[in-house]
Amino acid sequence: MEEVDKILIHALKQVGTELSEETDSVKQFSSELIVEAAVRCIRVIDPGLGSALPTSLPPGMSARFRVGMSLAQACQDIGYKGEIGYQTFLYSNVSEIRSLFMFLVEKLPRESAEASDQPTGKSVVLQRAIVAAIKAQLAVPWLPPNCRLPLQCDTQGVGALHTFHAQPLSLPHCCTKNTDKKHQKEVKDYLRDVLPPVTSQLSHQSSLVSSILEQHTAELSAAQEWDNEWKSQGLLSRLTPQEYRSRKLTRLHKRIKEQLSSAAVSSPERAFGAPCSTSDLSEVLQTFRGAAPSDQILVKGTHFVHSQKFAFTQEDAAVTSSIPTGRQAEGDVQLSQQEELSSLQQQFQLLCSEADQLAADIKHIIFTNAQVSDELKQREVGNSEKEEKMQVKKKTIGLLPDVDDNLVKLQDLVEASAKRVVNLACQWEKHRAPLIDEHRRLKEICSSQELESSRKLSEIKSLHDKIIVSTEEAKKKEETYKQLVTELENLPQDVSRSAYTQRILEIVGNIKKQKEEITKILSDTKELQKEINTLTGKLDRTFAVTDELVFKDAKKDESVRKSYKYLAALHENCNQLIQTIEDTGTILREIRDLEEQIETENGNKTVANLERILDDYKSIRQENSALAAKVREAEGGAPPLTPSPPFHLPLPSLCSVGPPE
Structure with a gap:
C-alpha cells in the first residue's frame, strides 16, 4: 500500500492540504489532518457543498461531533457508498480512511487531475495561490461595515479602492517600434539617460495599475486590428507590410489635406452667415500654420470684408476721439455710454441685415450665372450642329449646276469607298482571328493565374493561422520546459532513475x-472440483446399480437382505462423513476469516479508540455540567430546574472480537 499512499498524498497536496515532507503513509494522518484533507477535496469537487465545512476541528467536543456528522453527510451526498460516520474522522481506521480518500481523489475533476500531472514551477504555484485567494475572497459573503471583523475590514473595506484613472505612458518598446535605423542610437540614448521609469511618469501612484492595463489593452487591440486588416485586405493587395502601411499613411495624409483644403475654400463663402463651424476650422488651421499670434496672420478676404473693416476702424476712431477729456459726472458718462451702445447696436443690426441681403444676392447671382452658362453651352452645341448642316447644304448647292458629272463622280467615290471598306474588312479579319485567339489564350492564362493566386492566398492564410498556433504551442512548451528545468534543478541529485526503474520492474x-x-x-x-464431481457421480451410479442388483436378490435370500441393509447404512454413513468434511472446511475458513479480523482490529487500535471515546464522553459531560451551572447562575434565585439528561452519542460500531464458539 505504500505506492497507493504516495499517490493519495500527492493528490491531497495538489488540492491544497498542508502535509509535511515526513508524512509518507495514511497511518500517520491525525484527525485534524483527515478533516482538512477531506474538506479540501469536497471543496474542489462541489464548491457549494464544501464552502460551509470548516477545515479544522473546533476545540469543543460537541462541536467536533457535529463537524464529523456534517462531513460524513457531505461525503454521502457526493456519492460515497461505504460505511461512514463521525467515528471515521474522529476515531480513524486506516482501511476506511484509505478507501474514503481513494474515492475522493477519483471524484476530483479532470482539470484538477491534469493539473496534478503538470509540473509545479514557482510561477505556476504563485498563479494557483493567487487564484485560490481570489476564489476564497469571492466566496466570503458581503457584510455591513458594523458587522465586519478586523480581517473582513481589510478585505472588504474601501480604503484600498481607487477610481480607474489611466494616464499615457512612454514605454521603451513603444518608442523603438516605429523609429528609423538612422535615429536608433539617439532613441536608445534618450531611453537610457532621459526617459523616467513608469512609476515616475504618473502624477498619482494609485493610477499605476490602471495605466499599465490601459496601455497593454490598447497595444493588444491595435495588434489584433492590424492582424485582421492584414488577413482581410493586406494579403489581397500583394504588398509587403511596410509598403501597405506606407500606402495607407499617404492615403490618410491625402484625405486630411483634401478635407482641410475644401474647408478652407468653403469658409469665405460661409463668412456672411457666420456659422459656428468656421471657428473650429480656423483653430485647426491655426494649429497647422504654427503658433504665431492671430494679429500677425494675413487673412484673405473679399472687398466687402475690407470695406466693412475699414468702416469699423473709422467708427472706432471717431468714438475714441469723441471721448471727453474733461471730468464729467458719472450719470452723464453712463447715459452717453448707453446711447453710444444703442447706436452701435443699431448700426451692427443694419450691417448684419445688409450682409445677409448681399449674401442672398450673391447666391442668386451665382445661381443665375450657372443657369446662363448652361444655356450658353446648349446654344453653342446647337449652333455647331447647324453650322455643320449649313456646310453640307452649301456643298450640295455648289454641286447642282453639273449634276450628271457630279453623280458619276459620287458613284465612283461610293464604289471606291465600298471596295476600300471590303478590302479593310478582309484585312481586319486576317488580323482579327489571331488577336481573338491571343485574347482568349491570355484570358485563360489570367483566369488560371487568378485561381492560382487565390489558392496561394488561402494557403498563405492557413499557413499564417498555423504559424500563430505553432507559436502559441511553442510558447507553452517553452514555459513547460523552463518549469521542468527548475524542477529538475530542485530535485535531489542522489536519486537515480535506475532505482525507480528497478523498483517498478520489481x-x-x-x-x-x-x-x-x-x-x-x-x-x-x-x-479438484471436477474430480469431486466425477467421484460423486461415479459413487451415485455405483450405488444405484448395486442397490438394484442387491434388491433383486434380497427378495429370494435372507442373507442378501441383510447385506442390502448394510449397504444402505454404509451409503448413509459415507454421506454423513462427506458432509462432516465439508462442514470442517467451512469452519476452517471461518476461523481464518476471524483470525484476519482479529489482526485487522488489532491494527485499528480498538482499545485506544475506546479510551479516546471515554475521554471524549467525560469531556462532553463536563461541558454539559458547566453549561447547566451557567444557566443556573444566569437565572439567579430561580428554583433549580430538573437537570436535562446528559448529551449521549451513538458509539461507533466497534467489533468485540472473541474466540469462536
Missing part, C-alpha cells in the same frame, strides 16, 4: 508472480 514482477499463483490455484481448484 513491482511488475511481483504482480506477475501473484497472477501466476492465483491462476495456478484457480486451475487446481477447478480440477
Whole structure:
C-alpha cells in the first residue's frame, strides 16, 4: 500500500492540504489532518457543498461531533457508498480512511487531475495561490461595515479602492517600434539617460495599475486590428507590410489635406452667415500654420470684408476721439455710454441685415450665372450642329449646276469607298482571328493565374493561422520546459532513475508472480472440483446399480437382505462423513476469516479508540455540567430546574472480537 499512499498524498497536496515532507503513509494522518484533507477535496469537487465545512476541528467536543456528522453527510451526498460516520474522522481506521480518500481523489475533476500531472514551477504555484485567494475572497459573503471583523475590514473595506484613472505612458518598446535605423542610437540614448521609469511618469501612484492595463489593452487591440486588416485586405493587395502601411499613411495624409483644403475654400463663402463651424476650422488651421499670434496672420478676404473693416476702424476712431477729456459726472458718462451702445447696436443690426441681403444676392447671382452658362453651352452645341448642316447644304448647292458629272463622280467615290471598306474588312479579319485567339489564350492564362493566386492566398492564410498556433504551442512548451528545468534543478541529485526503474520492474514482477499463483490455484481448484464431481457421480451410479442388483436378490435370500441393509447404512454413513468434511472446511475458513479480523482490529487500535471515546464522553459531560451551572447562575434565585439528561452519542460500531464458539 505504500505506492497507493504516495499517490493519495500527492493528490491531497495538489488540492491544497498542508502535509509535511515526513508524512509518507495514511497511518500517520491525525484527525485534524483527515478533516482538512477531506474538506479540501469536497471543496474542489462541489464548491457549494464544501464552502460551509470548516477545515479544522473546533476545540469543543460537541462541536467536533457535529463537524464529523456534517462531513460524513457531505461525503454521502457526493456519492460515497461505504460505511461512514463521525467515528471515521474522529476515531480513524486506516482501511476506511484509505478507501474514503481513494474515492475522493477519483471524484476530483479532470482539470484538477491534469493539473496534478503538470509540473509545479514557482510561477505556476504563485498563479494557483493567487487564484485560490481570489476564489476564497469571492466566496466570503458581503457584510455591513458594523458587522465586519478586523480581517473582513481589510478585505472588504474601501480604503484600498481607487477610481480607474489611466494616464499615457512612454514605454521603451513603444518608442523603438516605429523609429528609423538612422535615429536608433539617439532613441536608445534618450531611453537610457532621459526617459523616467513608469512609476515616475504618473502624477498619482494609485493610477499605476490602471495605466499599465490601459496601455497593454490598447497595444493588444491595435495588434489584433492590424492582424485582421492584414488577413482581410493586406494579403489581397500583394504588398509587403511596410509598403501597405506606407500606402495607407499617404492615403490618410491625402484625405486630411483634401478635407482641410475644401474647408478652407468653403469658409469665405460661409463668412456672411457666420456659422459656428468656421471657428473650429480656423483653430485647426491655426494649429497647422504654427503658433504665431492671430494679429500677425494675413487673412484673405473679399472687398466687402475690407470695406466693412475699414468702416469699423473709422467708427472706432471717431468714438475714441469723441471721448471727453474733461471730468464729467458719472450719470452723464453712463447715459452717453448707453446711447453710444444703442447706436452701435443699431448700426451692427443694419450691417448684419445688409450682409445677409448681399449674401442672398450673391447666391442668386451665382445661381443665375450657372443657369446662363448652361444655356450658353446648349446654344453653342446647337449652333455647331447647324453650322455643320449649313456646310453640307452649301456643298450640295455648289454641286447642282453639273449634276450628271457630279453623280458619276459620287458613284465612283461610293464604289471606291465600298471596295476600300471590303478590302479593310478582309484585312481586319486576317488580323482579327489571331488577336481573338491571343485574347482568349491570355484570358485563360489570367483566369488560371487568378485561381492560382487565390489558392496561394488561402494557403498563405492557413499557413499564417498555423504559424500563430505553432507559436502559441511553442510558447507553452517553452514555459513547460523552463518549469521542468527548475524542477529538475530542485530535485535531489542522489536519486537515480535506475532505482525507480528497478523498483517498478520489481513491482511488475511481483504482480506477475501473484497472477501466476492465483491462476495456478484457480486451475487446481477447478480440477479438484471436477474430480469431486466425477467421484460423486461415479459413487451415485455405483450405488444405484448395486442397490438394484442387491434388491433383486434380497427378495429370494435372507442373507442378501441383510447385506442390502448394510449397504444402505454404509451409503448413509459415507454421506454423513462427506458432509462432516465439508462442514470442517467451512469452519476452517471461518476461523481464518476471524483470525484476519482479529489482526485487522488489532491494527485499528480498538482499545485506544475506546479510551479516546471515554475521554471524549467525560469531556462532553463536563461541558454539559458547566453549561447547566451557567444557566443556573444566569437565572439567579430561580428554583433549580430538573437537570436535562446528559448529551449521549451513538458509539461507533466497534467489533468485540472473541474466540469462536
